[in-house]
Amino acid sequence: MNVKYNTEDKLLVLELTEEIDHHSTEKIRRRADYEIQRHMPRKAIFDFNGVTFMDSAGIGMVIGRYKMVSMLGGKVSMINVKPSVKKVFEMSGILKIIPIEECA
Amino acid sequence: MKDITENEMSLEFLSKSNNEAFARVTVAAFVSQLDPTIEELSDIKTAVSEAVTNCIIHGYEDTQGIIKIKCKIFAGSVHIEISDNGKGIKDIEEAKAPLFTTKPNLERSGMGFTIMESFMDDMQVESIVGLGTKVTMKKLIRCKDELCTNTTE
Ligand SMILES: Nc1ncnc2c1ncn2[C@@H]1O[C@H](COP(=O)(O)OP(=O)(O)OP(=O)(O)O)[C@@H](O)[C@H]1O
Ligand SMILES: [Mg+2]
Numbered sequence: 001m002n003v004k005y006n007t008e009d010k011l012l013v014l015e016l017t018e019e020i021d022h023h024s025t026e027k028i029r030r031r032a033d034y035e036i037q038r039h040m041p042r043k044a045i046f047d048f049n050g051v052t053f054m055d056s057a058g059i060g061m062v063i064g065r066y067k068m069v070s071m072l073g074g075k076v077s078m079i080n081v082k083p084s085v086k087k088v089f090e091m092s093g094i095l096k097i098i099p100i101e102e103c104a
Numbered sequence: 105m106k107d108i109t110e111n112e113m114s115l116e117f118l119s120k121s122n123n124e125a126f127a128r129v130t131v132a133a134f135v136s137q138l139d140p141t142i143e144e145l146s147d148i149k150t151a152v153s154e155a156v157t158n159c160i161i162h163g164y165e166d167t168q169g170i171i172k173i174k175c176k177i178f179a180g181s182v183h184i185e186i187s188d189n190g191k192g193i194k195d196i197e198e199a200k201a202p203l204f205t206t207k208p209n210l211e212r213s214g215m216g217f218t219i220m221e222s223f224m225d226d227m228q229v230e231s232i233v234g235l236g237t238k239v240t241m242k243k244l245i246r247c248k249d250e251l252c253t254n255t256t257e
Pocket of ligand 1: 056
């Protein structure tokens, strides 16, 4: 995962770079939580550009981070979500609270 | 000329989480001989990943065991059987309901069975408490060759 933080707009971009499943979410979660607590972003964006596969583990992972960021008063969204990954998110209904944005 | 492709494979591996990717990629490679679309292949990978992950985190929990996958190609469709000898499911109907999970603390969303059901054409669950769980899934792979009138009926 690559992390970018813009101090001025308190914008945290978490670039996911691997397939997302139960195995890989462990590591992603740890790093994302560390960055969120460190920066307390006004907005966190998950960039899915590098994600070619995701199963239901990704739903839980994104919701978990959403809870943490919201508690700190921030917003969460996603960008560059490929059709196969979007299909999994669509099953869950979470796109209503964590939207996919067209561009960063 | 019709060529009815029939083929079969089986796989056994330890319930370690780094085998989740191994399992779905292996099944996808096997299914590739039916010339599926990218979407069909990705649906199958997702469904396999869901079933295998369930064996690992629910079936075997903190113990380790063997996960078996049997995969058959028959009349233009794929049949996949994924089983464990883990703790089993008490109430299958309840388990299959969207959002039902017994592990909310592990950030599970309870969408695994719902995804398997909707990404595949058929999904059945058999389970005996204390003995294990078997998920059987089918998917029809549409034939893209005009000369090949599909062999499913
Ligand atoms: N192989 C299994 N052995 C024992 N229990 C299982 C097995 N598979 C599923 N279950 C039970 O069925 C429930 C629902 O499974 P499902 O895959 O739909 O959701 P989940 O695994 O809890 O969450 P998600 O898949 O969204 O991360 C599980 O919480 C578990 O209690
Ligand atoms: Mg599951």
